[in-house]
Amino acid sequence: MTRTKLFKYGDWGIYILFIVIVLGLPLVMTDVFWLNRIAKYLVYGMLGIAIALSWGYAGILNLGQGLFFGLGAYMVAMSLKLQSYTSLQQGSDTPVPDFMLWNAEPGAPTELCCITSGSWLWLPFQAQWFGMVMAIVLPVILALVLSSAIFRLRVSGVYVAIITLALVLLVRLLIIDAQPITNGFNGLTDLGWLTIGGFEFDPYLVSTYYIVAVSICVVLLATRWLVSTRAGLILQSTRDDPNRSRYLGYDVAAYQVFFFTVSAGIAGFAGMLYVIAAEFASPSFLDITFSISMVVWAAVGGRSSLIGAAIGAILINTIEATASETEMFREAWKLIIGVIFVAVVLYMPRGLAGLARDAVGLFAQTRDSGKTRTARSGAPAE
């Protein structure tokens, strides 16, 4: 087996192992509370994949990925809010979210169409499928418009990071400010369950875990395929030397827009799954610290590896959950994660995935040199 083959098999081995563990986990983990927790971390894993796709493969550092995650979350949360028991108890024919009553102008009719200014925007969300479709469509459209403007103007590097960072903060502010239709700081809570074909996906059911688990496996394999295509290779070329790609005839902006948008779509999808598992949507999804956390997860796992970034996200969050429950680490945890991040950036820029590759490379090397030694020692005996 040659060295490159070893890398290839090792790579697929990790993917298969990951999928087997993720899908097989409910067999060994019977605590539904932890299963629900892990489901949330798998959602974070999807965010890691989205970051690795744009940062690692396209060289685009998006510090506002929470924007797409948050929008996806809000879209589906709006539909689930209208399915909530309390929304049906407000004395109207159509469901009305409870917070709208608190924010209603005096004398406004208790109807979704006109209880607060802008509440009519909620009307189509009475259909659950509308919220679910919009959870992906809205981030995709926004990403398409935004990235077309950014990349056609050949904005790159740190400026993309600044623009995306500013934008996530702006939208966060808008959501908080639009209290009559978003419930402001409090976010959307007390949601109904996702219902498909009469089946209610209680977040603490194994079936709900499987929605998330299958989703991350599909996203992982789909993005893996995407970066293996010629388009994925050309994208990496635009990361290395955009001018060279241009002089070969490639429209660099088109590739950047495409992959930025795919990444945003994954983040929106992740936002939707998070709401299904966590039963709330909040402006904190658009906090800058959350978007930066995603980048940290991807960096620790290895930004140039999709599965590395996913594992990084899942691992850090699992450790965080365990550590923050220990009295000693509760306050110190943020500090620890900061130190880990600095150490990774300084000493292993390719993250855990890079470490794994080096280990495989070292293994191949020692095995090869072992072979030559045997050959040499065998020679005199002839």
Next chain:
Amino acid sequence: MAAALTIDGLEVDFGGFKAVDGMTTVIDEGELRVVLGPNGAGKTTLMDLVSGKTPSTAGEVRLFGKEITNWPEHQIARAGVGRKFQIPSVFRDLTVRDNLNVAVSHEPRVFRNLRLGMAAADRSRIDEVIALTGLEPVLDTIAGDLSHGQMQWLELGMLITQQARVILLDEPTAGMTQAETAKTADIILRLKGAHTILVVEHDMAFVRKIAERVTVMHMGKLLAEGPMARIEQDPAVREAYLGSGGVH
């Protein structure tokens, strides 16, 4: 013979300074043309104007009769112009093989490239280029780890893979050893005929080895044009570029 590249009264004005000032020349299909000129004559700027890197302020560039003046770079490239930069410009984080794979660019659209592998014809073209440039032993090497000469040949190989009909080479032997320069000259001579080539070069030994017709630029303008032997004797050229010491 048909004109491959026509440069007609091309001009660029950098706030009052005209780096290229009414330059006109016609390069025939399959020709290998060398552009000479002292530093600051506008040779590299001329390539920038033709390849779309810098927009021109007057004049025209025509490629096989089609006007391509000031098109976006990638469209000029698609029309058939390939460019090699003075500082080797390859994809440093990709392997040599992947660099050549990316250079197969006859289908540049995103959605058409959402597929694995490539056509047999493209693969065999890459194999030809590998044989021509002698990159076989380093195919799996990351391009950033190549020697300077290998990097230059890789970039040259990418232009051939790209099937550029007109190739612009900006000082292809800069920083090369004598042996590397000789190999580069061999590669370029073998491309002659199949591709139309425009070379900017300072190394006179190299120029004598490859040149047929030579264009001399001075202060952004055409100074002289003709066979190498005649150009070397041209008093105006000796005065402007070669100095009193003659060609060396």
